[in-house]
Amino acid sequence: MSKxxxxxxxxxxxxxxxxxxxxxxxxxxRVPSLGSMSAFVMEYRVGKVxxxxxxVLGFWWxxxxxxxxx
Amino acid sequence: xxxxxxxxAMSADGxxxxxxxxxxxxxxxxPWDRAVVTYPLFALIALVxxxxxxxxxxxNLLVIGIGGTMFWLGISxxxxxxxxxxxxxxxxxxxxxxxxxxxxxxxxxxxxxxxxDYPTLSLLADPFLEHYTAKAASYFVWLVAFWGLVRR
Numbered sequence: 001m002s003k004x005x006x007x008x009x010x011x012x013x014x015x016x017x018x019x020x021x022x023x024x025x026x027x028x029x030r031v032p033s034l035g036s037m038s039a040f041v042m043e044y045r046v047g048k049v050x051x052x053x054x055x056v057l058g059f060w061w062x063x064x065x066x067x068x069x070x
Numbered sequence: 071x072x073x074x075x076x077x078x079a080m081s082a083d084g085x086x087x088x089x090x091x092x093x094x095x096x097x098x099x100x101p102w103d104r105a106v107v108t109y110p111l112f113a114l115i116a117l118v119x120x121x122x123x124x125x126x127x128x129x130n131l132l133v134i135g136i137g138g139t140m141f142w143l144g145i146s147x148x149x150x151x152x153x154x155x156x157x158x159x160x161x162x163x164x165x166x167x168x169x170x171x172x173x174x175x176x177x178x179x180x181x182x183x184x185x186x187d188y189p190t191l192s193l194l195a196d197p198f199l200e201h202y203t204a205k206a207a208s209y210f211v212w213l214v215a216f217w218g219l220v221r222r
Contacts, residue, residue, distance in 0.1 A: 002187045006179050010191055013172035020164055032159035039154040039222040040162070050145065057144045060219055061137035064212045066192060067199060068119060069129040 103149065112213040120206030124199075136213070144220035151221055 024031040032040075044052030101107070115136060122129035143149045172191075182188035199205045 002184075003189060006175060006188055007194065009171065009175040010194065013168045013175065016168035016171065020168065030161040031164050032155070032161055034165070035152075035218065035222060036155050036159050037162060037165050038219055039152065040159055042219070042222055043154040053145060057141050057216075057219060060212075060216055061133075061141050064137055064209075064216070065130070065133045067195060068124070068205065068209060068212070069122075069126075069133040070124055 100150075108217060109214070112210055112217070115213060116206045116210035119209040120202050137216070140213075140216045140220055149217075149220050154222070 020031055021034055023029060024033040038056060042050070042053045042056050044050075115132075119129070119132050119136075122132060176190055179188040179190045185193055199208060
């Protein structure tokens with residue numbers, strides 16, 4: 001039962017993600033694209049250190065390693 | 071788009087209005103930086119990457135090598151970048167819905183320490199990724215998304 005709930009919650013998150021991605025591509029849209037959101041987060045800096053860029057790229061690198069190499 | 075070209079384009083009018091998500095023109099695109107070049111390359115890497123079993127040395131080396139190259143390209147800006155939106159994009163809060171739902175579910179499942187009853191996403195994905203086609207396709211999606219992030 002608990003496993004089914006977890007799978008349902010992950011599925012709902014995935015569906016919400018896809019719906020927002022679709023809505024963001026319509027013209028005009030009140031939802032920014034995922035690319036715009038990524039760019040906005042990646043612009044975050046602390047001094048000269050591109051913290052947002054390091055965090056996003058590092059997370060995606062880790063995600064690839066986590067799913068494909070371990 | 072070449073960062074230098076982008077900067078000059080933005081400064082020509084004194085602001086970046088209309089430059090929220092500029093597209094690279096043909097003359098800005100490097101010969102190797104075209105979908106007809108990068109996508110087949112990513113497909114080749116994905117087809118090879120799908121062959122390697124998890125926990126293997128080759129699988130680790132490939133992900134670390136490819137990921138490290140992408141990471142370096144993204145940090146150094148050598149692959150070019152598009153202009154970022156100024157300020158918080160309108161309607162950005164909508165994206166918190168799937169992000170928070172996913173993150174809270176993952177954290178909750180992880181905190182339970184029960185693989186059978188409360189599996190995390192990676193545990194659920196393991197049986198799927200044991201199939202070569204699924205793993206190679208997922209590898210390809212990971213690479214394409216990584217390339218998109220590198221150029222943001």
